[in-house]
Amino acid sequence: MKNFVLRGNLCTSRTRNCFQWVPHGYLVCEEGRSAGMFAELPERFADYPLQDWGDCLILPGLVDLHIHAPQYAFRGTGMDLELLEWLNERAFPEEERYADLEYAREAYGIFAENMKASATTRACIFATRHRQATELLMDLMEATGLGTMVGKVNMDRNCPDGLREGTEESLQETERWLEEIEGRYERTEPILTPRFIPACSDAVMRGLGRLQRDSGLPVQSHLSENQEEAAWVRELCPWAGCYGEAYEGFGLFGGDGQRTVMAHCVWPTAEETALLRARGVFVAHCPQSNTNLCSGIAPVREYLDMGVRVGLGTDVAAGCGESIFRAMADAVQVSKLRFKLAEGAGRPLTLEEAFFLGTKGGGAFFGKVGSLEAGYEMDAVVVDDRGLARPGGLTLRERLERVVYLSGPEHIRAKYVRGREIFVR
């Protein structure tokens, strides 16, 4: 692992409400971690090779807590449908195609390439129920250099025949997947991925709960996305006081050091919010997806006030693209509409808060990740905003805001994950 220094306008979230800026500062990378941000380069780092990025912004890499790799193929289509319709008409038929490894290679190749080119450095990724295609996706993600968690999906009920696993098969394939990839990757981890309660029988959920206990693997799934879906779960698990309690009943809802992330959480009961907090479960807030599928707007202000851990997800393809900058802007925007339209909603999110969610907030799911501060793993992106033409000078905060609202992958000049250069251009 090389040691080096990046020079540029450094910005990171110190707290949820506060940026830390070091204009024309020095970001030192030692052994894959930040050794700090400095206005003047300390003597002890003077021998490290230095890349001077001039007036560019240097930001922590972005974190996507929820994205479906197989759905990337149809991103930006099928937007006139609600969740359960959309699953049946768009998502499931596409996912069936990943039984074909040639198709998977082409589709996942596009996904991996675009993820690599984006500002994202870490992601929690759903694959499909297919073991082999999931391994292929992991191979491709490993090759990008990003730090990802990838899950073979479990689903043995309430889905098309072509996607439905047998109950035993679902658990056996999961175990075989874990055996096959053991030791294969440096930066790609498996994550247990029951699709959601409606698609997983009690037996599969119990089996995954056991597997989690034995392996200590992290867990990702969906929670309280849509009111119809939540009502369905109440029917399926009448013994659970809330949707989250159903996961908890199977041992798949955080607590005892278990890292769990639940996408959406748009319609929590008060009990569910308390449980999210008590069990340290991360919420993957997916504002654009929740808009596109008419799900609603998650109560993020309330989650933050209550101490629930929150990050951002793009949820491709219910969200139309892989940009976490866009997810930050979307998070601010929907929070404003919720503030305006929903009875008793808290005040809108600020730029500072949205940036925090997309970096340090979600980064905590990966460990010491999502910041340029000393001790954090050195994930960084260099953003050149000169292409966003402007007549006058802007403050650094204004430049960052423009990057959040207006930038695309073409503005990313370089990206690093754990101190490793992903690309420079």
Place this chain on the structure above:
Amino acid sequence: MKNFVLRGNLCTSRTRNCFQWVPHGYLVCEEGRSAGMFAELPERFADYPLQDWGDCLILPGLVDLHIHAPQYAFRGTGMDLELLEWLNERAFPEEERYADLEYAREAYGIFAENMKASATTRACIFATRHRQATELLMDLMEATGLGTMVGKVNMDRNCPDGLREGTEESLQETERWLEEIEGRYERTEPILTPRFIPACSDAVMRGLGRLQRDSGLPVQSHLSENQEEAAWVRELCPWAGCYGEAYEGFGLFGGDGQRTVMAHCVWPTAEETALLRARGVFVAHCPQSNTNLCSGIAPVREYLDMGVRVGLGTDVAAGCGESIFRAMADAVQVSKLRFKLAEGAGRPLTLEEAFFLGTKGGGAFFGKVGSLEAGYEMDAVVVDDRGLARPGGLTLRERLERVVYLSGPEHIRAKYVRGREIFVR
């Protein structure tokens, strides 16, 4: 005016609910107008030069019914503020700078260049109160080849000293502006532009009403954007039953052949909706602006059901960019949140409806504009979506939807306004 034929996948709105497609079809331009869309090229056009765009999409040019040119300079910043705060802290201070023609030349130059590169072919543009900078903007817009209406803004109260005109001065400068530009442009028209009731005294409004009657010029302004603003107008014009009636009282609210467009219309009373319809006033629906400034969500479904005329506006810089494709996606998205969160809201907009609003709906403000059908002025854009990588085949409708949700100016290969080539690349 040259006659020519474009070949490609033609798509236009036949009605609000229905696209008309001609796959690998021929779009014929004669004397600046469409002579029709054809599956086979009729013999009588066989001698016209033909540009074959292969598998590209050919769409009508997009129409932006509301954009502030001077605010383009600070697009994507200041997003954490509400309307009246935002005007005082961001919009007004920036607009004061257009007293300086050198600054105006640089800032408007960037605006004009980016508008030219976008998919927009027609726009209703606010300048500032400055006559000379407004003329400069008109010169620049004329040079782009787009078809635009540009307004010198009138404002003589409730604004910073640097922007406030004297009452007489406001009217005199407007008349002088109109004299100076008379006959100067082929495709750039003046439009009367009282900023909004709170910024215009009764005397200015009456004067503009007279000027409109004498000149027949079109009118643009803002209406019922924000609840605080609407309450303010009730205080300022206690004689008016609603905000729209205040404009009507001054002779600036459509009717008798007057072309009027009002931006926003988020909080109409039932009386105001009826008046919009009765007077044939166009609503410029600006979904992203209304979100960013916490204004709310306009009742577009109700407007369409009632027969109110509606188009889309980007409202830069309360909207962060000039893309009307993005405004289409935003219009669908906010309509879903309104459907989900607002009591009694109508069903969400569809892709077909949003595309209609951004083309034919707004185009009607410019005459026979916004469609590829025979008889319409030949505004068209050629979109090459190959850069939006995908593994499988898509229907043409799916490709169009992806263009709406995902494309940027880099996907526009060519643009035509009234049959004139703006660029080919």
